Amino acid sequence: MPAGTPRWGSGWKKAAARYYNRSINIRAHGAVQSYRGNYLDLDPTYRDAYGLPLLRMTFDFRDNEYKMSDFLTGKCQEIAKAIGPAKMNVNRRTGKYNIVPYQSTHNTGGVVMGKDPATSAVNRYLQSWDVPNVFAIGASAFPQNGGYNPTGTVGALTYWALDAIKNRYLKRPGLIDA
Ligand SMILES: Cc1cc2nc3c(=O)[nH]c(=O)nc-3n(C[C@H](O)[C@H](O)[C@H](O)COP(=O)(O)OP(=O)(O)OC[C@H]3O[C@@H](n4cnc5c(N)ncnc54)[C@H](O)[C@@H]3O)c2cc1C
Numbered sequence: 001m002p003a004g005t006p007r008w009g010s011g012w013k014k015a016a017a018r019y020y021n022r023s024i025n026i027r028a029h030g031a032v033q034s035y036r037g038n039y040l041d042l043d044p045t046y047r048d049a050y051g052l053p054l055l056r057m058t059f060d061f062r063d064n065e066y067k068m069s070d071f072l073t074g075k076c077q078e079i080a081k082a083i084g085p086a087k088m089n090v091n092r093r094t095g096k097y098n099i100v101p102y103q104s105t106h107n108t109g110g111v112v113m114g115k116d117p118a119t120s121a122v123n124r125y126l127q128s129w130d131v132p133n134v135f136a137i138g139a140s141a142f143p144q145n146g147g148y149n150p151t152g153t154v155g156a157l158t159y160w161a162l163d164a165i166k167n168r169y170l171k172r173p174g175l176i177d178a
Helices: 009-019 061-083 149-170
Strands: 039-047 053-058
Touching: none
Parallel strands: none
Antiparallel strands: 039 053
């Protein structure tokens, strides 16, 4: 709703009814690179009902993400202007990453796949480098979030891993060669 719209009471209700079918949001999604300083670990302080440590997320945006966001917001602004709106609000991304505003629910990573056991948990077949009879299937394998819906890729990775289990691992148990 336009700036200055009352945020409660009958003024808000009137504005909500007027603008519900007369407004649109234009959003842009970006990807965050897989920085070494962004990671998940076990929380040293907080525990669950069973006394087990909770998962702790250490994460923030860097210059690249702010610049990309700025660029995309500018493009969205151009698109919105071309539509010729009566009013327009632009929300630029500023400040540190904050879990409170809605961020989409595409949580990925934690058991990342890679070529090197020193920097990844599973190989390209989602097979644990350390324990070859363990395959970790899911969005946990993503080294970074591509900024787009993850489920298609999770499905493709699942078929890929199952094919390797059936046609390679079961015939010759152990680490599957690249
Ligand atoms: C509201 C919402 C809307 C979404 N919309 C979309 C969309 O439109 N498009 C899209 O592509 N993606 C969407 N996603 C994201 C998508 O659902 C997830 O990325 C996807 O489900 C991840 O799959 P996964 O197998 O990695 O994890 P999950 O589906 O979360 O599976 C993890 C499993 O592990 C189990 N588990 C956890 N801890 C333990 C434990 N200690 N022991 C045993 N089991 C355990 C959990 O019960 C769960 O079954 C949405 C997500 C949400 C929440």
